[in-house]
Amino acid sequence: MSEPSIIVQRQTGYRVITLNRPDRLNAFDDAMHEVLRGTIDEAEADEECRALLLTGAGRAFCSGQDLADRLLKPGEKPVPRESLEKYYNPLVRRLRALPFPVVCAVNGVAAGAGANVALACDIVIAARSATFTQSFARIGLIPDSGGTYILPRLIGEARARALMLTAQPVPAERAAEMGMIWACVDDAQLMPEATALCEQFATAPTRGLALIKRAIDASATNSFDEQLDLERDLQREAVMSADYAEGVRAFMEKRKPNFRGRK
Numbered sequence: 001m002s003e004p005s006i007i008v009q010r011q012t013g014y015r016v017i018t019l020n021r022p023d024r025l026n027a028f029d030d031a032m033h034e035v036l037r038g039t040i041d042e043a044e045a046d047e048e049c050r051a052l053l054l055t056g057a058g059r060a061f062c063s064g065q066d067l068a069d070r071l072l073k074p075g076e077k078p079v080p081r082e083s084l085e086k087y088y089n090p091l092v093r094r095l096r097a098l099p100f101p102v103v104c105a106v107n108g109v110a111a112g113a114g115a116n117v118a119l120a121c122d123i124v125i126a127a128r129s130a131t132f133t134q135s136f137a138r139i140g141l142i143p144d145s146g147g148t149y150i151l152p153r154l155i156g157e158a159r160a161r162a163l164m165l166t167a168q169p170v171p172a173e174r175a176a177e178m179g180m181i182w183a184c185v186d187d188a189q190l191m192p193e194a195t196a197l198c199e200q201f202a203t204a205p206t207r208g209l210a211l212i213k214r215a216i217d218a219s220a221t222n223s224f225d226e227q228l229d230l231e232r233d234l235q236r237e238a239v240m241s242a243d244y245a246e247g248v249r250a251f252m253e254k255r256k257p258n259f260r261g262r263k
């Protein structure tokens with residue numbers, strides 16, 4: 001039997017999803033996209049799941065689209081694949097909109113759509129040996145999977161433009177200095193640190209965290225006034241939650257809160 005292209009480990013309060021095509025540096029083919037979609041559906045449907053940890057098997061996180069599936073035979077004409085419409089766009093939209101945090105542990109090379117899928121996650125933590133490459137320009141493509149939207153907002157337009165036009169790899173340490181990612185850690189510390197974050201989220205006020213995700217996403221396009229109105233509306237929702245009542249009670253009683261999570 002062949003190896004599964006996606007491995008899921010269920011932990012208390014969160015799931016670990018591992019991209020598992022190491023001989024292709026975890027490049028996406030259609031089958032892997034389909035399995036990943038199903039895996040995320042299951043995690044979202046499970047109210048006990050309060051965080052996701054996304055990582056890769058072997059020496060890479062993900063090298064983007066599997067280019068072996070794009071090799072034309074002599075004389076063959078290119079056909080529209082619609083892979084953005086079918087797979088990459090729904091995936092990054094989904095990662096942004098999930099009602100709980102998504103932590104990406106970038107264990108090695110992240111290239112093409114692989115880099116931008118990582119950057120679409122809520123918290124990106126990378127091993128010191130990892131690199132981020134907007135490799136699209138090397139093969140005549142444009143950066144996709146939200147890269148042209150997310151990257152300039154993370155590191156500024158000047159740097160994003162240069163990285164996308166030159167396809168120069170960025171080592172993890174530099175990526176952290178630029179603000180492209182949350183942190184760069186020693187390779188041996190990657191999974192312990194990413195797991196610790198997920199364990200924290202597994203007992204967090206998950207509904208409140210989902211509102212934070214919504215507010216930050218909206219801030220990219222809202223005016224200041226629109227954002228203030230949104231904060232007011234989302235805070236109204238948060239103030240009415242059982243988790244806020246519990247948070248205040250626990251604070252006053254000097255004990256650890258017992259949040260309800262997604263229920």
Ligand code: T3D
Pocket residue numbers: 023024025027063064065066067068070081083084109111112113114133135136139141144
């Ligand atoms: O068509 C559409 O659907 C449009 C959508 C596009 C979305 C995209 O993601 S486009 C971008 C696609 N990805 C790339 O262009 C990156 C291609 N890979 C690389 O540039 C390099 O492999 C890396 C910089 C990522 C790593 O380099 P290195 O030297 O560490 O490893 P390597 O030797 O190049 O790769 C190791 C193996 O993985 C090798 O196979 P082999 O020789 O051992 O049998 C290589 O062919 C394979 N591999 C790596 N990336 C891909 C891949 N095979 C298929 N597709 C890949 N993307």
